[in-house]
Amino acid sequence: MTMSEGDLAVTEIKFVRGATIAARPPPAAMTGALGWLRANLLSSPFNIALTILIALLLAWLIPELVKFLLIDAVWTGADRDACREVVQHREIGACWPFVWERWSYFVYGSYPIPQRWRVDVFFAMLAIGVVWLLWLEAPRRDLGSVYFFIVLPITSFILLTGWSAIGLPPVDTALWGGILVTIVVASVGIVCSLPIGILLALGRRSRMPAVRLFSVVFIEFVRGVPLVTVLFMASVMLPLFVPEEYSPDKLVRALVGIALFASAYMAEVVRAGLQAIPKGQFEGAMAVGLGYWQMIRLIILPQALKITIPNIVNTYIGLFKDTTLVFIVGIFDFLRTVEVARIDPKWAAPVTSTTGYAVAAIFYWIFCYAMSRYARAMEARLAQGDKR
Amino acid sequence: MSAAGNSALRLKPSQLNTPVAVELVGVNKWYGDFHVLRDINLKVMGGERIVICGPSGSGKSTMIRCINRLEEHQQGKIFVDGVELTNDLKKIDEVRREVGMVFQHFNLFPHLTVLENCALAPIWVRKTPKQDAEDIAMHYLTRVKIPEQAGKYPGQLSGGQQQRVAIARALCMNPKIMLFDEPTSALDPEMVKEVLDTMVGLAEDGMTMLVVSHEMGFARQVANRIVFMDSGQIIEANVPEEFFNHPQHERTKLFLSQILR
Numbered sequence: 001m002t003m004s005e006g007d008l009a010v011t012e013i014k015f016v017r018g019a020t021i022a023a024r025p026p027p028a029a030m031t032g033a034l035g036w037l038r039a040n041l042l043s044s045p046f047n048i049a050l051t052i053l054i055a056l057l058l059a060w061l062i063p064e065l066v067k068f069l070l071i072d073a074v075w076t077g078a079d080r081d082a083c084r085e086v087v088q089h090r091e092i093g094a095c096w097p098f099v100w101e102r103w104s105y106f107v108y109g110s111y112p113i114p115q116r117w118r119v120d121v122f123f124a125m126l127a128i129g130v131v132w133l134l135w136l137e138a139p140r141r142d143l144g145s146v147y148f149f150i151v152l153p154i155t156s157f158i159l160l161t162g163w164s165a166i167g168l169p170p171v172d173t174a175l176w177g178g179i180l181v182t183i184v185v186a187s188v189g190i191v192c193s194l195p196i197g198i199l200l201a202l203g204r205r206s207r208m209p210a211v212r213l214f215s216v217v218f219i220e221f222v223r224g225v226p227l228v229t230v231l232f233m234a235s236v237m238l239p240l241f242v243p244e245e246y247s248p249d250k251l252v253r254a255l256v257g258i259a260l261f262a263s264a265y266m267a268e269v270v271r272a273g274l275q276a277i278p279k280g281q282f283e284g285a286m287a288v289g290l291g292y293w294q295m296i297r298l299i300i301l302p303q304a305l306k307i308t309i310p311n312i313v314n315t316y317i318g319l320f321k322d323t324t325l326v327f328i329v330g331i332f333d334f335l336r337t338v339e340v341a342r343i344d345p346k347w348a349a350p351v352t353s354t355t356g357y358a359v360a361a362i363f364y365w366i367f368c369y370a371m372s373r374y375a376r377a378m379e380a381r382l383a384q385g386d387k388r
Numbered sequence: 389m390s391a392a393g394n395s396a397l398r399l400k401p402s403q404l405n406t407p408v409a410v411e412l413v414g415v416n417k418w419y420g421d422f423h424v425l426r427d428i429n430l431k432v433m434g435g436e437r438i439v440i441c442g443p444s445g446s447g448k449s450t451m452i453r454c455i456n457r458l459e460e461h462q463q464g465k466i467f468v469d470g471v472e473l474t475n476d477l478k479k480i481d482e483v484r485r486e487v488g489m490v491f492q493h494f495n496l497f498p499h500l501t502v503l504e505n506c507a508l509a510p511i512w513v514r515k516t517p518k519q520d521a522e523d524i525a526m527h528y529l530t531r532v533k534i535p536e537q538a539g540k541y542p543g544q545l546s547g548g549q550q551q552r553v554a555i556a557r558a559l560c561m562n563p564k565i566m567l568f569d570e571p572t573s574a575l576d577p578e579m580v581k582e583v584l585d586t587m588v589g590l591a592e593d594g595m596t597m598l599v600v601s602h603e604m605g606f607a608r609q610v611a612n613r614i615v616f617m618d619s620g621q622i623i624e625a626n627v628p629e630e631f632f633n634h635p636q637h638e639r640t641k642l643f644l645s646q647i648l649r
Contacts, residue, residue, distance in 0.1 A: 283458050284495030288509035288561060289484040298508065302499050382499070 068093040069358065083349040094355045095347070102341040106359070109177010109332045115169065118159050119180050125152060126187065134374060136381070149191070160184075173251040177332035179363070181251070185258055185323040185333065186367075190316050192259040197266025202296065204271055215267070222264035227325055230257045235329035254326045262319045269311040273304030306382045313375035317368045335360050404612075406434035408467070409565050409596045410455055415464035417450060424450050425461065426620040434564070437597045439607040442617035443643065448600045451617070452567045455598065456487045469564055485513060488558030492570040494550045496542035496557070502529065503538040506557045514561065521560075528556040532586050548579025552586055559590075566590065568599040602647060608632065616640050 029035055041051045072093030074083050081087045083095035099106075108116050129152045132144035160180075162170035176184070203215030222230065234257035235250055248256075277300055285295035305312070327336040341347070342356040410432040417425035424447050432438055440448045453459040454466060457473055457480045466473045468483045497505050506525035510516040516524065529535045532552040534545075542550050551571055558566060568587065572580045584606050591597060591610045601607065607614055607628060614631040616624045616639075624631070624640045632648075635641045 280491060280493050280495035281497065284491065284497065286458060287456055287484065287487075287489035287491075287495075288557065289481060289513040290509065291481065291513075294512050298512065299497055303497075306499065 068354075080345075080347050080349045080352070083347070083351055085350070092349075092351050094358060095349060095351045096355070098341075098347040098349075098352055098355060099359055101347075102337075102344075105178060105341060106334060106337050107179045109180060109337055110175040111177065111180065112171060112175065115162075115171055118162075118168065118171075122156050122159055122180075123183070125156065126183070173249050176251065178337040179334045181326070181331060182323050182334040184251075185255060185326060185331075186320045188255045189258045189262045189319045189323070193262035193266045193315070193319065194270075194312070196259070196263035198270050198301065200263060200267035201270035201274055204267065205274060219264045219267050222261055223268070227258070227261050227322055228328060230261050231325060231329050233257070250329065251331060254329055254331055258319070258323065258326070261322075262315065265315050265318075266312070269308050269315055270304065272311065273306075273308035274300065276307055277304050306379075309375050309379050309382070313371055316371055320367055320371070321364060334363060404433040404436055406436075407470075408432070409434045409436065409469060410598070411465075411467040412451070412454075413465045413467075415451075415454065415461045415466060417447075417454065417459065417461045417463075424620050425454070428464070428622060430615065430622065430625075432565075432596065432598060434596055435594045436612045437591050437595075437610050438599065438613050438615055439611040440598065440600045440615045440617060441602055441604075441607070441643075442623075445619075446617040447620040448617050449569050452569060452598050452600055455565075455567060456484050456489055458489075485561060486563055487565045487567060488561060488563035489567045490551065490554050490558055490569065490571045492574050494542070494547075494554045494574075496550055496554055498542050501539055501541055502534075502545070502553050505542065505553060506560045509557070509561050524560050525556070528559045529553070531559070531589075532556045533582075546579060547575045548582045551575065551579075551583045555583075555586055555590070565596045565598070568597065568601065570600050570602075572601065572603055604632070604648065616643065618643075 029038060042048050070093070072091050073096055074088075074092060074094070075096050077083060077095075077097040082097055083092055085092050104116070108119055111119055129144070129148040132138050132141070133148045138144060158166075159168065160171065160176070161173070162168040164170065200215045200219055203211045204219065206212045206215070231254055234253040238248075238253060281299055281303065282295065285299040290298065324333055324335040326333050327339075332340070338356045338360045342353045408431055410430070412428050412430045415425055415428040416423070426447075428451060430438075430451075440452065442448050450459055454461050454473075455468060461473075469486050471479055471483055473479060473483060496502075497508070500508065503522060503525050506529060507518070507521040510521040510524055511518055514521075526535055526538060529538055532555055534549055534552055534556075537545055537549060537553070542553065545553065555571075571587070572583050575583060580603070584603060587597070587599070587606065588610055597610075599606075599611075611628050613625055614628055615622055616631070616637075618639050624635065624637045626636075631640075632644065635644055
């Protein structure tokens, strides 16, 4: 053949390939920073318009935020006069001395000051547990689970509520408050809702009518009423039926209410994941002889939970912010302590409320964003089975 | 496919002096009002290889899925290796341990590596120590000629390789009986042979096999008997030569004329 490959069009009837075409690198416009810009920010007129719009929005928002939180902010002061424009004769941003002074109230609520080390120990133990459990390369993760799910709850309970026999004076839960309460409520909700939710989801798909009926009734009832109602029922209606001396602690009632509420939502999230698992996976597991619980634990849940991670974390983030609702039954969570502190006459100034809410926003955002990022990392890690 | 080399494989059931492996007696099954299996009677001897063919919807898959209780039958009796299948979960587990199954769509566990797929059942069902289970898994992966893929995930393998892993996974439980539900129907044409070769190898080792398949070349070469089903009934069963050369029933003749062109 005298013609080169390119000369012989396949439109002619006869075609036989001579040499195979070697792979070539992609054109320069597809790679590097410029390629990324083109592909992601400037790919179409609509995309260009969006890019410009968002750039303008950021250009307007960020300087305002920086100005309020940093440049115009007051960093030191003893009382409200430091943060008032009429006294200082300048534009005033965030009133940070208010936050410094009330910070310990934000963290501990009214927990007795000499006993606050117990809360610090609890935070430290919880932090160790969370890292041990969530850091996938951590040593002895089996011990980590035992620590997190058995040792930590028991010791925390003793530590925080007190046990006179070992020299820890009891602290009534009515005195608990701030970040302590938010963390306790959120952790109990997060830790309890997933297993209960999984059981409810499995129950709803069970072939046993009694189990299925219970799961459906529970899920639909709890999901059908607002969390506020659940909390009210737990704190106001329960004492009507149970004699006062037997009725559980107010915080415990709220904890149970939140855990059950979150479980009902979690059940539906997990059920969506179970629904997405092909029938063949169940059959494959049964055919090799696995029992029901082995099949669920080893084959079905790892796959179902993987595809529901975004939704599980979504529920967790919602739950974390819903903990603020416990204030309506008289429990002082973090947001409630900010609320109380901001109307303190000592710090009454036009910027005090804004500062308090900014702190609350930053606090909730950090926790929720951390959950979101961790979930992303987990998804990426678990996606290895999908690799081609 | 030399006839001489396979003469040993061509034993007729009456000549097999082995215990009964699977027996279906008057089995009936309904999906709602739909009568899927109608009075099925079939006796499979140990070491016997049965190929089941027939048009789609004829109940072939349903029948073999009843043998490891992936489907429930409503009437009749099914005995597997002497154990009768009832609602007794212990019996069902006992049967499933002895019966391996290979599916049309492989049904490998995508979140586990090939090695983990194979070692899983020995570890959790047979309680074999992990190291021993992995040795067993590697042994059977070598046997299906893909030991080098042990560390990969199923999604990284070709269809033919996945199906061979599925066969290895079933073999790891050291089953007495193997069920194949259209093992090559979902494969690209180029990969059918590697899976069939693996199955021929199994047959040569004397495994009891029930194979739902339309691979007539395989059936001729390996099967002791061919069972033809239509609308939930066994229409005709015979040794391969007779089945292909002298089909008796009109439906069988029509079916063969359609697929053997």
